[in-house]
Amino acid sequence: MPNSLTPQVPRVYKVQPGDSLYKIAKKFGTTVKSLKTANKLTSDIINIGQILKIPSLTLPEGIYRIGSTGPQVKALQSVLVSFGFSIKVDGIYGSKTASVILQLQQKSPPIKADGIYGPKTKASLQTLIDINFHLVSNPTDLLVLVNRANGLPAEYIPSKxxxxxxxxxxxxxxxxxxxxxxxxxxxxxxxxxxxxxxxxxxxxxxxxxxxxxxxxxxxxxxxxxxxxxxxxxxxxxxxxxxxxxxxxxxxxxxxxxxxxxxxxxxxxxxxxxxxxxxxxxxxxxxxxxxxxxxxxxxxxxxxxxxxxxxxxxxxxxxxxxxx
Ligand SMILES: [Zn+2]
CATH class of the missing domain: 3.30.1380.10 (Muramoyl-pentapeptide Carboxypeptidase; domain 2)
Structure with missing residues (x-):
């Protein structure tokens, strides 16, 4: 289930030159199959400029730590991969997965940075998901739209x-x-x-x-x-x-x-x-x-x-x- 702490917004993506369904699926931590289902695609062909619905990333409920295994761990790893971390999506919560969780926790005080995934870490990851999906591309534009669905990059500071x-x-x-x-x-x-x-x-x-x-x-x-x-x-x-x-x-x-x-x-x-x-x-x-x-x-x-x-x-x- 989507996290209830942050409002859910429809997520869409505009196909860019060089994209494939596989690339897009990887980018958003989903699969080609669920992309096709969400967009009622009958083939793998997509066109530049086409708007695709991105199925919601699902963060698992529960508490996971080193040694945990299963489909929930796999779902978590898919989300981490969508953030650009290079870890194996193998369903095994190993030291690599734990260290990525630790890094994310360190960026989100006051969450305890212990490398263990639980409800608070989940909530903070959900925020990252919501923001990452709609990172605005024109932060300096006078007409830039910033709201719950469109976020500015963390490093953006106006120049003057x-x-x-x-x-x-x-x-x-x-x-x-x-x-x-x-x-x-x-x-x-x-x-x-x-x-x-x-x-x-x-x-x-x-x-x-x-x-x-x-x-x-x-x-x-x-x-x-x-x-x-x-x-x-x-x-x-x-x-x-x-x-x-x-x-x-x-x-x-x-x-x-x-x-x-x-x-x-x-x-x-x-x-x-x-x-x-x-x-x-x-x-x-x-x-x-x-x-x-x-x-x-x-x-x-x-x-x-x-x-x-x-x-x-x-x-x-x-x-x-x-x-
Ligand atoms: Zn205000």
Missing amino acids: LVIPNIPFSFEGYDPKKQMRLEAAQALEQLFAKAKQDNISILGVSGYRSYQRQAQIYATNMEISPTKAQFSAPPGGSEHQTGLSMDVTSASNNYQLSQSFALTPEGQWLTQNAPAFGFIIRYPQGKENITGYQAEPWHIRYLGTQVAQLITQQGLTLEEYLGK
């Missing part, structure tokens, strides 16, 4: 991070004050307009690294696995793009909460953000498209043209990009 000259809800240096240069400049203009209109808004949180999101996600998972599904998995936070900022006001007690939408500042933001290139990224009523509850405080930079178009047409970024 600066702290916008705006009031924040807290004092002192913090990396989360940063934004990508283009977005920071536009944000300064938005805040200048707010000041002109006697509207007092404050920045709360901008850029967030992959590692920071991984910590947040792991902490949520530790506190409550069901709560983890409300936070973005590592790579899946739009804040990693450096193009987003959470905004609040004194009238909302400096909180990021639904009530911000009802304050004059929240309403001003909704009305004025698009002219400066920002959209309210997670609007009310679009939860099943964005994958997030409404967040009236979270704005995303897209440039004025696209931001205004999306807002006028009542779209989300997902709908605008046709995803």
Whole structure:
């Protein structure tokens, strides 16, 4: 069964030059047979550009360690191979399998790194699966789509991070004050307009690294696995793009909460953000498209043209990009 800690998303793959069903099956840790079944293919012929459904990888339930054998171990090994580890898919949990599990655990604190596969390791592997399937290929693109189904690579850090000259809800240096240069400049203009209109808004949180999101996600998972599904998995936070900022006001007690939408500042933001290139990224009523509850405080930079178009047409970024 798919893991219930992370939302399941449809997985698809576009056939690239040089691909074969065998290569694709190997890449995703599945088999030619299940690829053919999932896509109702009657032959092995595939075409460049063809969209294939990828059957879900199945991580086994249970606890496995050195000496364990059987089809569950084999299923686990297939998943590890799909991550690019070169191990034998022989159904025998040997020292090689254990060392790969250990490596993955070391990357996912606070999971105990003991080389033993259990429920927590499974949950963290599921996150890796979800992210790996939809690693975005255009992280620097101003229109990059990052959500639960499309993740940024762990190593992606925007190249020009600066702290916008705006009031924040807290004092002192913090990396989360940063934004990508283009977005920071536009944000300064938005805040200048707010000041002109006697509207007092404050920045709360901008850029967030992959590692920071991984910590947040792991902490949520530790506190409550069901709560983890409300936070973005590592790579899946739009804040990693450096193009987003959470905004609040004194009238909302400096909180990021639904009530911000009802304050004059929240309403001003909704009305004025698009002219400066920002959209309210997670609007009310679009939860099943964005994958997030409404967040009236979270704005995303897209440039004025696209931001205004999306807002006028009542779209989300997902709908605008046709995803
Ligand atoms: Zn946010």
